Amino acid sequence: MSVAVRVILPGVLREFADGATELAVDLPPESCLVRDVLDAATSDRPLLGARVRDETGALRRHVNVFVDGRDVRFGEGQETPVAPGAVVHILPSVSGG
Amino acid sequence: MTQTVVGIGTRKGLWLARSEDRRTWSIEGPQLLMREVPSLAFDTREGRQRLLVGMRSEHWGPTVMASDDLGQTWDETPEGAIRFPEDTGAALARVWQLVPDPHDAEVVWAGSEPQALWRSADRGRTFEMVRGLWDHPHREQWGEGAGGGAIHTILPDPQSADSMLVAMSTGGVYRSQDAGRSWTASNKGIKASFFPDPWPEFGQCVHKVARDPQTPARLYAQNHHGVYRSDDNGETWTSIADGLPTDFGFTVQTHPHEADTVWLVPVKADGERIPPGATLQVQRSTDAGATWQTMTTGLPHPSYTCVLRDAACVDDQGGLYFGTRNGEVYVSTDNGESFTVVAQQLPDVLCVRAAVLP
Numbered sequence: 001m002s003v004a005v006r007v008i009l010p011g012v013l014r015e016f017a018d019g020a021t022e023l024a025v026d027l028p029p030e031s032c033l034v035r036d037v038l039d040a041a042t043s044d045r046p047l048l049g050a051r052v053r054d055e056t057g058a059l060r061r062h063v064n065v066f067v068d069g070r071d072v073r074f075g076e077g078q079e080t081p082v083a084p085g086a087v088v089h090i091l092p093s094v095s096g097g
Numbered sequence: 098m099t100q101t102v103v104g105i106g107t108r109k110g111l112w113l114a115r116s117e118d119r120r121t122w123s124i125e126g127p128q129l130l131m132r133e134v135p136s137l138a139f140d141t142r143e144g145r146q147r148l149l150v151g152m153r154s155e156h157w158g159p160t161v162m163a164s165d166d167l168g169q170t171w172d173e174t175p176e177g178a179i180r181f182p183e184d185t186g187a188a189l190a191r192v193w194q195l196v197p198d199p200h201d202a203e204v205v206w207a208g209s210e211p212q213a214l215w216r217s218a219d220r221g222r223t224f225e226m227v228r229g230l231w232d233h234p235h236r237e238q239w240g241e242g243a244g245g246g247a248i249h250t251i252l253p254d255p256q257s258a259d260s261m262l263v264a265m266s267t268g269g270v271y272r273s274q275d276a277g278r279s280w281t282a283s284n285k286g287i288k289a290s291f292f293p294d295p296w297p298e299f300g301q302c303v304h305k306v307a308r309d310p311q312t313p314a315r316l317y318a319q320n321h322h323g324v325y326r327s328d329d330n331g332e333t334w335t336s337i338a339d340g341l342p343t344d345f346g347f348t349v350q351t352h353p354h355e356a357d358t359v360w361l362v363p364v365k366a367d368g369e370r371i372p373p374g375a376t377l378q379v380q381r382s383t384d385a386g387a388t389w390q391t392m393t394t395g396l397p398h399p400s401y402t403c404v405l406r407d408a409a410c411v412d413d414q415g416g417l418y419f420g421t422r423n424g425e426v427y428v429s430t431d432n433g434e435s436f437t438v439v440a441q442q443l444p445d446v447l448c449v450r451a452a453v454l455p
Binding site for chain 1: 158160173176177180181188189
């Protein structure tokens with residue numbers, strides 16, 4: 001039994017996922033936190049992974065991750081649980097000038 | 098016929114300017130649009146035309162990218178060109194400096210924020226952190242200038258592969274004589290006006306250091322208030338600020354062929370980062386800082402812009418270039434007597450490097 005999660009990518013990151021608009025991730029139910037979802041989505045895509053998290057594993061400051069519409073920064077960060085069938089959005093924040 | 102290519106790194110991308118006569122320029126770009134380019138280097142060793150860029154996306158982070166066709170295509174190291182080792186707990190914030198090594202054509206040096214020195218043995222594809230400097234007992238006391246805490250100056254010694262100087266804001270000048278294994282603070286004579294004791298061993302905010310190619314043991318430093326010369330490869334420093342309109346500024350450049358010729362772009366003061374007298378100008382000395390001449394021909398007045406530490410360079414033929422925070426790039430081909438425009442209406446210029454190519 002595994003947990004299926006959809007990871008939706010913003011347009012600017014799709015070139016690092018062979019053009020895919022979303023990635024299907026299957027995880028064992030005992031390891032289904034945002035951190036696990038991101039690990040699974042980026043393990044074979046290091047250029048994608050480096051854009052989402054720095055080398056310490058921290059989410060980049062201006063990258064937002066939503067689980068079913070809720071920003072994980074206002075939850076438990078990468079320790080936020082992800083339920084079966086959840087939709088995880090990775091989006092750039094509104095910043096810059 | 099040779100051509101001069103000027104790489105212009107800005108807050109929002111990279112532009113290239115090309116010219117066969119350094120009077121008329123064609124501008125290509127933007128490349129890496131919406132990504133900051135605070136460092137770049139042309140690697141022309143062994144006939145290469147390799148362009149290395151330290152770029153940073155506000156959203157997606159920093160890295161080093163390389164192009165072997167002058168920006169037509171770019172390569173990015175999948176595993177990351179620069180990654181802090183896990184035990185450091187640090188993450189790369191910005192690549193401030195990229196310098197091809199004068200002794201080994203495969204080696205490239207990088208300076209980063211947070212303050213670390215990096216060595217690549219594969220032309221800039223991957224870098225290894227220089228542990229000797231990272232493990233320095235002073236590191237915990239190094240601070241941050243307004244732009245962040247970074248190693249922004251790397252000067253390999255052309256006479257010895259074991260000898261190197263770096264400078265950081267803040268922290269000051271450090272030197273190694275054993276190929277980077279150990280480092281010594283080297284700020285004797287450089288003032289730190291922002292400390293209760295203005296003559297500390299380290300902690301100075303040295304903005305940029307340049308080496309005189311004709312007299313490699315002679316160095317010049319533009320400090321956070323203060324302009325200095327060293328005649329002993331950085332061991333000691335002496336003020337050469339007398340005669341300047343101000344001792345503040347960010348960049349310092351030396352002539353590639355004419356000994357004792359040095360250029361500064363003065364800034365009025367720490368708290369007033371505009372040109373002195375609202376006249377964009379270059380200060381030139383042809384006697385190693387004993388006297389200074391004000392060079393303004395072709396430069397705007399009034400001007401309230403600023404020139405950052407890496408937004409200036411020289412080419413192999415003695416051309417002097419600088420870019421401003423309001424997106425203008427100028428060149429002088431007569432040692433600073435006069436300037437003409439290379440590019441205008443760019444985003445704020447962070448770095449400028451020039452190469453003369455076949």
